[in-house]
Amino acid sequence: MLEVEGLTVVRGGRRVVDDVSFTAHEGELLAVIGPNGAGKTSMLEALAGLLPADIRRLRFAGERIDTFGDRAGVMAYMPDEARLPEEVSVGRALGVRNLAGATELLARRAGTLSRGEEKRAWLAWTLGLGRAVAVLDEPFGAFDPLQLDEVMTLVRSHVEKGIAVVATIHQMAIAERVADRVVILHEGRVVAQGTKDELGSLEEAFRAHVART
Numbered sequence: 001m002l003e004v005e006g007l008t009v010v011r012g013g014r015r016v017v018d019d020v021s022f023t024a025h026e027g028e029l030l031a032v033i034g035p036n037g038a039g040k041t042s043m044l045e046a047l048a049g050l051l052p053a054d055i056r057r058l059r060f061a062g063e064r065i066d067t068f069g070d071r072a073g074v075m076a077y078m079p080d081e082a083r084l085p086e087e088v089s090v091g092r093a094l095g096v097r098n099l100a101g102a103t104e105l106l107a108r109r110a111g112t113l114s115r116g117e118e119k120r121a122w123l124a125w126t127l128g129l130g131r132a133v134a135v136l137d138e139p140f141g142a143f144d145p146l147q148l149d150e151v152m153t154l155v156r157s158h159v160e161k162g163i164a165v166v167a168t169i170h171q172m173a174i175a176e177r178v179a180d181r182v183v184i185l186h187e188g189r190v191v192a193q194g195t196k197d198e199l200g201s202l203e204e205a206f207r208a209h210v211a212r213t
Contacts, residue, residue, distance in 0.1 A: 003057065017188045076135065086109070088109065119142045120150075172206060
């Protein structure tokens, strides 16, 4: 289990992430939802060690995570706007000869991929690293409905193998389909969290908790 307690990010004198705490369990997908500007991406970047932050406690399987190296041993991170160099093949760019979930893309030059294909390659590579925790920023945002089904199946297959996925998700309908538990973030703070059964309709919960703050 990944335990995050008191995660705070300050930018320009403002707390863009304010004392956020949550847990992510093995074999589950934790969806982070919230309006634009809620601090979702900053939270993930700080969690992955890519953004300066204060954290009262960060542990995995009961062991403290203090350094960037500690994080790299536990977490794989995929940013929303990850891009591949256009002039080389996908396999060469990612340094792999096998890519479960996107094998047919390996020989293609990255510059010929659609945005959805490129994102699927990055996602397959990130999950294929075999880390215990996958931290994914908007992994489902670039796909048509058929591609989305394939990508959800790919992610769920890794969750069922026991990894924990922490993912920001913009679309409520997608979060309803794929999430096991949900954190609602607004103005940098956690305003609600729980299972879908506990929160009920995510769109209604989103509207209620965001409007209330």
